[in-house]
Amino acid sequence: MSSTDNVNTQVTDAVTQANVKVLGDSPALSLSNLYQTISQSLSLSVQNAVMAQQQSNLIHQAVTTQGVSLLYSVNTAAIGAATRQTFKSDDTENLIALLGAIQALSDSGKNA
DSSP states (O other): OOOGGGSOHHHHHHHHHHHHHHHHHHHHHHHHHHHHHHHHHHHHHHHHHHHHHHHHHHHHHHHHHHHHHHHHHSOHHHHHHHHHHHHOOSHHHHHHHHHHHHHHHHHHHHHO
8 A cells, every 4th residue: 555655745735725725715706706696686676676667657657648538538518517516506695695684683783
């Protein structure tokens, strides 16, 4: 059996240096992989946010278009009738009658 003394010291020194280099570079490589992973996940989240904003904008435009179309499709006669019905009230007539009754009572109080 051969002993381990048969290996040249220059070879063992080169292997040792290569191993030390790999061990020395591994933290930097690990961090670079971590940074790439984080940057990719952040870019994907930004891309998702932009896509959601675009879809929301599309929905808002469709709703606005439908609302404007609905406003333009309503008959003006129907709008006039609804406005007249809304503003039609007998409050003015009731106030005039009430003021007349108060005036009559105050006149009768002065005569008594």
